[in-house]
Amino acid sequence: MHCGWKGGFAGSGKVYTKPEYTTKTKLPEEVLNYFKDRGISEQTLESNKIGYGPVWMPQTGKEENAIQFPFYKSGIVVNVKSRDGKKNFRQAKNAEKCFYGFDNMKNKVETLIITEGEIDTLTFIECGFHEVVSMPDGAP
Known part of the structure; x- marks a missing residue:
């Protein structure tokens, strides 16, 4: 069944800041163990x-x-969400909000899994499900 809606969507015109992001260093053992x-x-x-790494x-x-x-x-990195070991978190200032895993939707898929948080998304990927995203402001 089709809803009958037609048309397009024009962006908001808002200009976003693209955060700088590099993964130059190996993750420390404590982080690897946290995920393990x-x-x-x-x-x-x-x-x-x-x-x-260090984040304000x-x-x-x-x-x-x-x-x-x-x-x-x-x-392209459009946002970075940072989370410390005490469940404090932040996103890059003035960055675009989108699904975590947005590029996982680049191919037409039958089923898309939408999770609450980034770790949930990584868990599904670990289990072999790659058509998965997380809400932009999901679980801290």
Whole structure:
């Protein structure tokens, strides 16, 4: 059944800031163990370009070492969500919000899995389901 709606969508015209993001360093053992305890392998972390490093956390008022989840859209990092070990998190300032795993939708798929958070998405990928995304402001 088709809803009958026709037309297009014009963007909001808002200009977003693209965050700088690189994964130059190997993830520390404590981070690898954190994900290993959740059933997520180092290979999955590497293929999804998960990072780690100091990030200003407004909740603590200082820089904290944090896991960094890059949000890609058409192969370009448009946002980075950072999460420290105390469940504090932040996203890059003035960055575009999109699904985490947006590029996983690049091919036409029969079924798309939408999760609450980035770790949920990585878990599905670890289990072999690659047509999966997370909500932009999902689980901290």
